[in-house]
Amino acid sequence: MGFRPSQPSAPLRPPVFHILLALSAGDLHGLGIAEEVERASGGSVELGPGTLYRSLAEMTEAGLIRSARAPEKGADPRRKHYSLTAAGRTAVTAEARRLQQLVGAALARKVIKGRA
């Protein structure tokens, strides 16, 4: 079952978005994704082990990500790597745009400071 582009503006569940975002820079294994999500969010988002691996299973099923070969030699063979699919990239871009729009609106109303 593929990703439905018919609803491009529907928000993604936060763990799904964070995982997609982490994978957008390159393939990672589960632990790497958890670390990347924490790093990117400044430590404010900590995916629980169950949430992380359950989300990975769901997202693989939905075709947003797929298993990938370990990027470097000598990597722990037990660790499964994941990479973004085209559908996953579409989804993360759409979600980022949606958030950008919201942030833009917040900036325009001077709710937060920054460049609009």
Next chain:
Amino acid sequence: MTRSARAQHRLFRLILRVYPPWFRQAHAEEMEDLFLTRLDRARSARALATLWMRVLRDTASTMVAFRRLAACRQHPHASGKGHTMFWQDLRHGLRLLARSPLFTAGVVTLLAIGIGANVAVFTLVDRLLIRPMPYDRPDEVVRIRQDSDAGVPSSNAFPAYRDMAALGFFQSVMATSSAMATWDNNAQDTDVTVEFTTSSHLDVAGLEVLRGRWFASEHDVIGGEQVAVVSAAAWRSRFQADPGVIGRTIRLNGLPVTIIGIGPERLPGSYPPVVTLLVRGIGRSGEIAIRRAMGAGSLQVARLYLMESVLLSVAGGAAGIVLAHLGLAAIGLAPLPSPFSATLDLAIDGRILFFAVGLTMATGVLFGLAPALRTFRTNVADDLRDDSRTASLGRGMLRLRNGLVVLQVAGSFLLILVTGLQTRSLMTMQRTDPGVEAD
């Protein structure tokens, strides 16, 4: 690794056991690594507490999702028809429940308490309030009390009863007085409620004894032979419905008393509806979608939901009836105020039982149906999206379910409270001055 870290690692591994085997096989090692990384970073007691709280929350939410998913993966595609399919569903439903004993035990306990409290309370309300006194024509029965010196309605002396009976003003007059007595039951002392009464009691009540005979006028003589009639309820509960009990001599307060009969069976009265609200989990759409995506047809998933729900309801209902029975037995042994005392039969009524079981099944189907129906219009991709938008119904259902749980528990407590209050007011009512002055 320190000793404490090793212990915590072991605890985490133990927690991992709640996940379905296929998931553990694929991810347990990596999950442990992730946990150990975070454990290593948690230096303060507070950080450790936060870590564990997050682990528990994360496990709980994931467990609920995968419990269903795991069951679905093993659910075969529909094969066969009619009863074959039913047995297949039954087997899979049972297996699903057995696989998560904690969940099953929790739901069954909740249902048992809900149903048990309701059945017990309704039986009490029925017997104490709704059903009339154990008399044939309760509206023609009056109770006469004499004021004590302090002006409080109190009891009559036996001569006063004789005078009233001799007046010929009433069709029939009986005197009664209840007390606790010690029954020397095979050298084992048991407290029982006894009611002293006159032979005219049965005329007033307009009832017939179940077996044996009632008191005759010769028994009304003070100092005469001590005889007793065992209530129908006590005959069943304490004498195992043994007809040979008639003619037997028992010892009450150390005195020999001969049993001459078994008290009248109570007349069936009107029955209140048993409003037993049961709550069955309404699954979140995310889980259902995965199950569908992983190959189970909507129909199988829906059937499994129903079966699981009904199985839980049946188990909860059965446990609830046992609880109600035990509760009522405990209440039945307690001293109760007259006029309930010795004639009170607190056996769970067949019709109340029927209502309880019927509603158990109905709610089982109802609450199983809601998530089952949702399986027909769910798309996996939708469920990866935020619940707050595309799957708002799922969240709404979750809220509905939580609301229903609260409602049921609150309802049960309210019923108990109302029954308590009504029993109290009934007792107060007995003390009300009817405005009739006796000369």
